[in-house]
Amino acid sequence: MKNNSRIRTVLRWSFRFILVLLLIVIVAFLVVFRGALYNRFFLFPQQQAAWEAIRADRYAVELPYSIPWKHYRGSAHNHSELSHDSVVPFERILEVLQETDRDFIAMSDHCLPGGIADFGAQWRGLYSGKLFIPGYEMSRGFMPWRLDSDVVLDCSKESEALAQEIESLGGLLFIAHPEEDRDWHLPQIRGMEIYNIHADTKDEDLKALAPDILLNFRRYPEQTIRLIFDRNTEMLAHWDTMNVSRKMVGIAANDCHQNIGVYGVYTEDGNLMLHESSGKNAQEYKLNFLTRLLLRLFTGKLVPGEEAFRFQLDPYNLMIRFVSTYALASELTEEAILDAFAAGRVYIGFDMIADSKGFVFMARNKDHQAVMGENIMLTPDTWLIVASPHRCRVTILRHGEKVHQSEGVIVDWQPTVPGKYRVEAELNILGEWTPWVYTNPIEVMRDITTITP
The missing domain is CATH 2.20.25 (N-terminal domain of TfIIb)
Structure with a gap:
């Protein structure tokens, strides 16, 4: 009887110990995963429904003006198996472009073995209707495009000499990762990234994101990856400041690698x-x-x-869909797309939320009209016009300062002073205005002799 009593006592205390241990594990799980659990069962389903409602409520962008450009959706700053930190072949990249309905991709592979940028090593031209544009990401953030296939650059060359060489060969020089120290004094620099997914992750606490990655990434990949997004106010301010005294075209960088997994x-x-x-x-x-x-x-x-x-935390097709760079061009060729880049006929859209294709920002008076990247004379009848495929909040900024804000699918406003005007459009998602489109500026000028045809 005593043995039976001891066994019952041991079993009873063992059961209590297991129960307490299980309770501790449950409490610890709830503490660690409380934010991720809220996201999974409340926030992410609501966000998904809100995004789907916005996507369904799409308007045809119709203006009584003829705009001589087509909207080509693409992705800039991307890596392939030629980069040391990516193994994605060009064949797979082509599949991604087809899956995600992108028209072009501007590559920016890291320098090849031997410290060279060989513009004949990458895919170039149209493949199954998708345009591949060769390019490299070099030291000091140099990101040159529009160089012939026989061009081989020395990645170790001093930045001023390299910039001069790129210019002499007819290249178009943009800057990658502008959040880092860059040689902004160089006149050959024509543009910069105003949003980069990789840069946006630098201020994230990966430990804080881990519960969402473990619990929610498979079920809600788009909402989970969007947790990294922050308004890039500092970089936009830097871009606006530079645009006051020079032309600096802004693009988005997907920075696709598919190397975290x-x-x-x-x-x-x-x-x-x-x-x-x-x-x-x-x-x-x-x-x-x-x-x-x-x-x-x-x-x-x-x-x-x-x-x-x-x-895979950063699959190529997910990162491509995060943000798009749109070029207003006459045709889908490398020359036409990069001419749009050089001119600033470019806007970026966070299309993972809703498709921004067709977004219009233009200026018009009785004598002229201009789209983003162009200029127009300031007259008493000059208007800035915004047309959007989705209802949004439109903010018009002059040199980075807000001068007008209103909601709708069509917004027009009259400037009264010259300057460089750009637009930010935001979508109302669960009561929060969320950045959706950034345009390049239109320059409103007083002197008619400086107007470009």
Whole structure:
């Protein structure tokens, strides 16, 4: 009887211990994942529904004016298997462009072995109707395009000499990662990134994001990745300041690498080869009957030589959809798209939320009209006109300072002083105005002799 009593006592206390331990684990889980749980069951479903409602409420952009440009949607600053930190082949990039309805992609691979930028190494031209534009991301943030296929640049060359060489060869020089120290005094610099996804992640606490990544990324990938977004007020202010005294075209940078993740390949001898998606490291794990069975339960049928699973935080197609760079051009060619880049006939749209294709910002009077990147004479009948495919809040800024704000799909406003005017458009998502479109400026000028045709 005493033995039975001891056994019951041990079982009773064991049960209590397990119950307390389980309670501690549950409480710890709720504390650590409380924000992610709120997002999964409340915020993200509401955001998803709000985005879908905005997408469904799309207007045809119709203006009684003829604008001689087509809107081409693309992606700038992207990497391929030629970069040291990406393994994505051009064939896969083409598939992504087709899947995401992008017209062009401007590449910015890292310098090749030997410290060179070889403009004949990348895809160039139209592939299945998608335009590939060669380019590289070099030291000091140099990001040159519009160079012939026989051009090979020395990535170690001093920045002033390199900028002069790019210009002499007819190249178009933009700056990547302007949040870092850059040689802004160089007159060859024609444009810069005013938003970069990679730069936007630099101020994030990855530990704080981990619960959402673990709990919500598979179910709500778009809402989860949007957690990194911050209003880039400091960079926009820097851009506005430079545009007062010179022309500095703004574009968005997707900075696609697809290098944050892991994937497993089931080997011919029945083991698991675990790879980093950056291509840097691989390690083989021996599988026994039990671990092989568990792997099959979680991933399905195992085929030798094929991927068993992949966990990718930055898949190319997701990062491409995050933000778009639109070029107003006459045709889908490298020359026409980069002419639009050079002129500033460009706007960026955070199309993961809603498609911004067709957004218009223009100026008009009885004698002339101009779109973003162009200029127009200030007269008593000069108007700035905004037309949007979605209802939004439109803010017109002069040299970075707000001069007008109103809501709608059509907004017009009369400037009274010369200056460089640009537009920011925001969408109302669950009561919060969220950045959606940034345009390049139109210059409103007094002197008719300086007006471009």
